[in-house]
Amino acid sequence: MTAGVTWSEAAVRERARAFLAANDLSAMDRLDFLRARFDAGLAWVHFPEGLGGLGAPRDLQAAVEHELRGTPDNRPGRIGIGLGMAAPTILGFGTEEQKRRFLRPLWTGEEVWCQLFSEPGAGSDLATLATRAVRDGGEWVVDGQKVWTSVAHTARWAILVARTDPDVPKHRGLTYFVCDMTAPGVEVRPLRQITGEAEFNEVFLTGVRLPDSLRLGAVGDGWRVAQTTLMNERVAIGGASDRRTMIGTVCETWRTRPELRTHDLHQRLLRLWVEAEVLRLTGARLREQLAVGRPGPEGSGMKLSFARLHQELSGLEVELLAEDGLAYDDWTFRRPETVDFVGREAGYRYLRAKGNSIEGGTSEILRNVIAERVLGLPAEPRADKDIPWKDLPR
Amino acid sequence: MTTLLYTDVEEELRAAVRALLADACPHRAVLARIESATPYDGDLWKALARDIGAAGLLVPEELGGAGASAREAAVVLEELGRAVAPVPFLTSAVVATRALLAARTAGPGEAAGELLERLASGEVTAALAVSLAASPYRPVRGEVAYEAAGAAGEAVVSGRVTGVAGAESADVLLVPASAPGGEESALIAVETRERGVEVTPVTSLDLTRPVAMVSLGSVRGRIVARSEGPDGVRSIVRDALAFGAGLLASEQLGLAELCLTSTLEYVKERRQFARPVGSFQAIKHRLADLWLEIGGARAAARNAAGALAGRGPGTDRAVAVAVAQAHCGEVAVHAAEECVQLHGGIGMTWEHPAHLYLKRAKADQIAFGTPGEHRNALADLVDVPAPV
Ligand SMILES: Cc1cc2nc3c(=O)[nH]c(=O)nc-3n(C[C@H](O)[C@H](O)[C@H](O)COP(=O)(O)OP(=O)(O)OC[C@H]3O[C@@H](n4cnc5c(N)ncnc54)[C@H](O)[C@@H]3O)c2cc1C
Numbered sequence: 001m002t003a004g005v006t007w008s009e010a011a012v013r014e015r016a017r018a019f020l021a022a023n024d025l026s027a028m029d030r031l032d033f034l035r036a037r038f039d040a041g042l043a044w045v046h047f048p049e050g051l052g053g054l055g056a057p058r059d060l061q062a063a064v065e066h067e068l069r070g071t072p073d074n075r076p077g078r079i080g081i082g083l084g085m086a087a088p089t090i091l092g093f094g095t096e097e098q099k100r101r102f103l104r105p106l107w108t109g110e111e112v113w114c115q116l117f118s119e120p121g122a123g124s125d126l127a128t129l130a131t132r133a134v135r136d137g138g139e140w141v142v143d144g145q146k147v148w149t150s151v152a153h154t155a156r157w158a159i160l161v162a163r164t165d166p167d168v169p170k171h172r173g174l175t176y177f178v179c180d181m182t183a184p185g186v187e188v189r190p191l192r193q194i195t196g197e198a199e200f201n202e203v204f205l206t207g208v209r210l211p212d213s214l215r216l217g218a219v220g221d222g223w224r225v226a227q228t229t230l231m232n233e234r235v236a237i238g239g240a241s242d243r244r245t246m247i248g249t250v251c252e253t254w255r256t257r258p259e260l261r262t263h264d265l266h267q268r269l270l271r272l273w274v275e276a277e278v279l280r281l282t283g284a285r286l287r288e289q290l291a292v293g294r295p296g297p298e299g300s301g302m303k304l305s306f307a308r309l310h311q312e313l314s315g316l317e318v319e320l321l322a323e324d325g326l327a328y329d330d331w332t333f334r335r336p337e338t339v340d341f342v343g344r345e346a347g348y349r350y351l352r353a354k355g356n357s358i359e360g361g362t363s364e365i366l367r368n369v370i371a372e373r374v375l376g377l378p379a380e381p382r383a384d385k386d387i388p389w390k391d392l393p394r
Numbered sequence: 395m396t397t398l399l400y401t402d403v404e405e406e407l408r409a410a411v412r413a414l415l416a417d418a419c420p421h422r423a424v425l426a427r428i429e430s431a432t433p434y435d436g437d438l439w440k441a442l443a444r445d446i447g448a449a450g451l452l453v454p455e456e457l458g459g460a461g462a463s464a465r466e467a468a469v470v471l472e473e474l475g476r477a478v479a480p481v482p483f484l485t486s487a488v489v490a491t492r493a494l495l496a497a498r499t500a501g502p503g504e505a506a507g508e509l510l511e512r513l514a515s516g517e518v519t520a521a522l523a524v525s526l527a528a529s530p531y532r533p534v535r536g537e538v539a540y541e542a543a544g545a546a547g548e549a550v551v552s553g554r555v556t557g558v559a560g561a562e563s564a565d566v567l568l569v570p571a572s573a574p575g576g577e578e579s580a581l582i583a584v585e586t587r588e589r590g591v592e593v594t595p596v597t598s599l600d601l602t603r604p605v606a607m608v609s610l611g612s613v614r615g616r617i618v619a620r621s622e623g624p625d626g627v628r629s630i631v632r633d634a635l636a637f638g639a640g641l642l643a644s645e646q647l648g649l650a651e652l653c654l655t656s657t658l659e660y661v662k663e664r665r666q667f668a669r670p671v672g673s674f675q676a677i678k679h680r681l682a683d684l685w686l687e688i689g690g691a692r693a694a695a696r697n698a699a700g701a702l703a704g705r706g707p708g709t710d711r712a713v714a715v716a717v718a719q720a721h722c723g724e725v726a727v728h729a730a731e732e733c734v735q736l737h738g739g740i741g742m743t744w745e746h747p748a749h750l751y752l753k754r755a756k757a758d759q760i761a762f763g764t765p766g767e768h769r770n771a772l773a774d775l776v777d778v779p780a781p782v
Binding site: 251254258261262263266269270271274275278282285288289292296301304305366367368370372376377378379381 | 397398399658661662669670672673675677678679681682683685686689690691692693694696697713717720721766769770772773776777778779780781782
């Protein structure tokens with residue numbers, strides 16, 4: 001009906017208002033409302049029509065959020081991996097059927113997604129991963145072990161990379177799947193983190209049978225598909241815009257507890273305030289570039305800067321709190337449903353921020369990526385590039 | 395809405411300036427210039443004025459200028475920074491021009507208007523007679539006194555100002571001065587050829603933008619702005635310095651970019667241990683970090699230029715300027731220092747241009763307030779108060 005239309009901000013606003021007028025919130029339950037919002041193309045406006053979007057420029061989403069403020073949201077903290085990583089990958093590589101099946105409940109939060117990439121033997125060097133998927137008629141049989149899998153304990157589905165051909169060099173023998181987390185042979189065990197809780201898990205896959213219809217992209221093309229996920233992951237982590245920012249949180253403590261202030265901390269806080277503002281502006285500039293269809297390479301840097309800033313700010317906050325910084329709110333071994341960088345107290349924020357330079361590609365790996373892909377510096381010597389995976393030394 | 399990107403018009407302006415500088419301002423020429431008796435390149439300045447309209451870029455069209463905004467001036471400064479060009483654009487066409495524009499608005503403004511016309515023509519240049527190290531937060535350091543004299547609007551000025559950039563080449567100095575007793579202050583235009591004006595060059599760290607001491611011994615000048623008490627004129631000076639500070643960020647950005655690019659070229663080519671030195675991870679990671687800082691510098695500098703071009707609230711403008719200077723001042727120095735280090739021995743030579751960038755960057759870090767002064771200003775602006 002509206003195919004080929006170029007959307008203006010006014011038109012998107014109008015559509016959001018019309019949607020609100022047509023749906024009586026007080027008479028609807030939360031999920032029905034979210035489904036209706038998806039069907040109205042107001043979930044993520046840059047997605048195609050029929051898949052929760054309008055085919056509109058991405059930056060118009062802000063107008064929708066503004067119009068729909070105060071309405072039930074999809075609790076993005078619970079479904080960050082689905083929204084930030086699985087969805088763009090399914091959109092980019094999924095069949096029509098896969099898109100229709102997965103995107104709606106992913107967005108409404110009915111189905112939580114997790115990411116089965118890292119393994120005990122394959123972290124930064126993800127392409128060496130050893131989890132095997134062997135074809136058996138119309139199915140694949142998956143065996144292996146994944147680790148550091150955030151929210152696997154609440155997930156209905158996973159994005160999974162597995163080795164389908166050990167006889168070719170490591171990047172070439174991979175295939176990308178959607179894994180059914182309720183399938184027999186999937187076992188999730190919590191891994192307690194430095195914060196005391198277990199946000200991530202280890203996941204054992206033993207003879208897990210996945211129909212070929214759960215394959216995403218071509219056999220052997222898993223590395224390319226995974227690149228889309230990883231790029232989006234970095235953008236998602238780097239661009240995380242929690243309503244409460246770390247700088248806002250620290251400044252609040254600073255303002256309300258004048259007795260804690262020292263000259264040294266003042267100088268350092270002002271420095272970090274500038275860094276936070278520069279990062280905010282860098283993000284704003286990046287979004288402008290995206291909106292006009294000229295994505296800049298700055299995207300690969302956002303996560304790196306964000307990790308550094310979060311770590312320094314949260315470290316400063318604990319130090320600022322002095323004696324209160326000696327306390328910790330709660331070490332209880334829990335399995336939270338959400339991933340929240342700024343929630344809870346200063347000690348938690350400090351410890352959780354340590355993960356920001358590890359998850360989604362370490363800061364060292366990201367520096368390599370920038371140096372090689374953006375700055376064109378020579379690649380690291382690679383001994384393993386042309387050797388079949390099965391013959392690699394390990 | 396202001397954008398942090400560059401418009402097509404701005405990109406065209408950039409291309410024109412870059413082409414001109416590639417031709418008329420190679421490193422060789424800058425190196426020769428700094429050892430000559432005239433630190434500024436008059437021919438280059440004429441070409442910039444004639445071909446680009448740089449001299450009158452910020453002057454309104456009705457006074458013969460281009461009527462452009464801070465955003466365009468920022469793009470020109472990026473390019474001048476890349477070339478460490480020895481021209482008085484920042485001192486005359488940005489800071490002095492801004493002071494005259496403010497003086498003109500404060501009224502009556504005829505003297506200011508006439509001067510702006512002369513500046514726009516490119517025939518003369520001006521400099522605001524305050525130290526390059528003065529900041530919007532500490533705008534005037536030296537003390538200059540004046541007394542009304544002769545015809546209306548004329549004054550006699552005496553005093554001394556140190557650390558003035560652009561004074562050596564300036565035809566006109568804009569001197570903030572106060573009347574005896576301090577109940578009146580004025581901005582007074584003094585022609586440097588007048589008797590009693592002495593401009594003594596200081597052996598400067600940055601030879602491409604040297605500073606000088608200005609001595610005025612009972613010099614005749616024309617009042618371009620006057621106010622009761624010290625505040626009126628001080629606010630003109632403060633505004634001009636804030637404007638300079640915000641736009642200097644773009645010069646620092648251009649300078650830092652050039653340092654990164656030339657360092658990248660060098661480390662890709664230079665081989666040690668049978669491989670390019672740029673293939674060592676220690677070096678790759680440093681350059682990746684520098685690239686990130688420069689990405690931030692671009693966002694901050696564009697934001698400041700946009701804020702100075704717009705009519706938003708004064709506090710937003712002040713925050714944008716302070717953030718841009720606090721960040722870009724450090725980034726330019728870091729980039730120039732990395733440039734020297736990663737060139738090895740050749741980076742320490744007089745013959746290689748790296749030192750031109752290092753000296754400019756270090757002087758720029760002090761110009762219009764150090765990064766620390768700008769951060770301290772933010773304490774008030776964004777409510778991060780100091781310990782009591
Ligand atoms: C909180 C958290 C949540 C996570 N969630 C998930 C998830 O949901 N799903 C998932 O699949 N994974 C997840 N991960 C895993 C994460 O992606 C990996 O931890 C990460 O890629 C690093 O791998 P590794 O732990 O094996 O470290 P290694 O790769 O062994 O790295 C060890 C150290 O060596 C450095 N290093 C490695 N290679 C190089 C090199 N070439 N140059 C320089 N330095 C190098 C690294 O930077 C690091 O400092 C999570 C991690 C954390 C911390």
